[in-house]
Amino acid sequence: MTRWERGRLVAMTMFVLGMTGPTLAGDMAAFNPLGFSADGNIFAFEQYGIQDGSGFPYSEIFVIDTAKDAFLPKTPVRVRIDDEAAGLSQARAKAASDASPLLNQYGLSDHPGHLVAFNPVSEIEAPAHQLGYRAFPAKPAFGEPYRLSLTETEAQPSDACKDLGTPIKGFRLSLTEKNGEAADVTLHEDGKAVPSSRRCPTGYRIGGVMTFHPMQGEPVHVALVLVLSYGFEGRDGRWIAVPFRP
Template identity: 35%
Template sequence: MKLRCEVAVLAAVLLMIASAAQAGDAAARRIIGFSPDGNYFAFEQYGTLDAGASDSGWSEIDIIDTRTDEFVGGKPIRIIDETEDSTLTVEQARAQAAAQAAPLLARYAIAPRGERTAVDKFTFPDDMVAYNDIARLEQVSQKWLSPSYDELGISTIQLDQILAESATDCSSSFDGTQQSSTAGKAFGFRLTLQGQDGKPFKLLHEDKAVPGSRNCPSSYSLSESYAFAPDGKSAVLAVLVQRFSQGFEGRDRRFIAVTGQVP
């Protein structure tokens, strides 16, 4: 009961801060949707850079092939200016990213379809949480979700944090007792789908190597999941994973979408 009360109080505080925040480096997200055949999923994440004198806005639109779980074109569409004298606003960055993404979204007819099947409401995915509160957000975020979508037959989406190869020196992201045994490693994650019997039936994702673009993660957790069942085809699942890492003035929060078909 005590833990539940503490979490509730923290959630209320974060909600007030999140709704008032004009700066910080915790991304918010917008779900764009699936293509009619379920082969593509897209979402946007955006925020204000935590980068010293610059409060530059940025936006990233990820268009993902759900059959391969790879970016269309090999990378996301990203509008960002990291110079300290940048005057790019969040609204300007989002408008530029939307303009670049529009032809691909139209080509694949990606639109709002499918439904959200699970969410950890304490992740505040709609908000740019102030950076000095991200560490507390990181602590209460959970590593499992229970989807409420019977057609998938999933009881739990389970995230496990693992060590994986890294070309980037991530020793600073480990505590002192770990640093000597983690050379060439970084925190990655594994996503497993468990059936109604509680047994794993699909490995949705497992990091073999952690890309430098993740900026030496300190932890991962689950935010929400979305599902879409095209006519005559297997359902498609998109899981949004939170990635936390150390930024310029505090923790950063970004989203990673993991997608796949569910038999």
């Protein structure tokens, strides 16, 4: 029996028994920032890993217009090698090659920005739905803090998710502190339905923040939200980037 077949058997068993909690390790995608354009209007990142259930390596590259909060045409670039014996490096190299014309066009590797906060799902001290940070990585610290808050919301399940026996979630992301001052700014709010690309989302976590300060133009912050969804071997994790200019 292949790993894919074992994964399907596990998922079917969990469904039949009504087990909605994680019993095995899911697939938490790794996050790799790829940089900003010189003006901060473009941001790109990669997520990659080994797909649970199948054992197939994958890499996905997202290129985002930070002003419109929208993907650039012909993106995301998604690569999956449908072979359990394939190495993760194969999927990552193929995705990098496919995306390279666009990444080079905007000179993203020349402007990496700063990962000023990171809160992976394995972190046990930091709360999942709150994250405070400063916009500059420096010691001694300078600049006043920013703070994000995430609220999970009820979402209408798609046909693919309605029989799983677990609530489907959307989210609202807010900026509650801006440069040391109290704020109440909604950065993102889902409607009743969530995008099908999230599969069957059961929860969210504020996973980190990227910042970039262009030579000319306003600073750009990018909130990183980890989407937890129903998978074959537990909960899977995929990344969403929410850009904003505070």
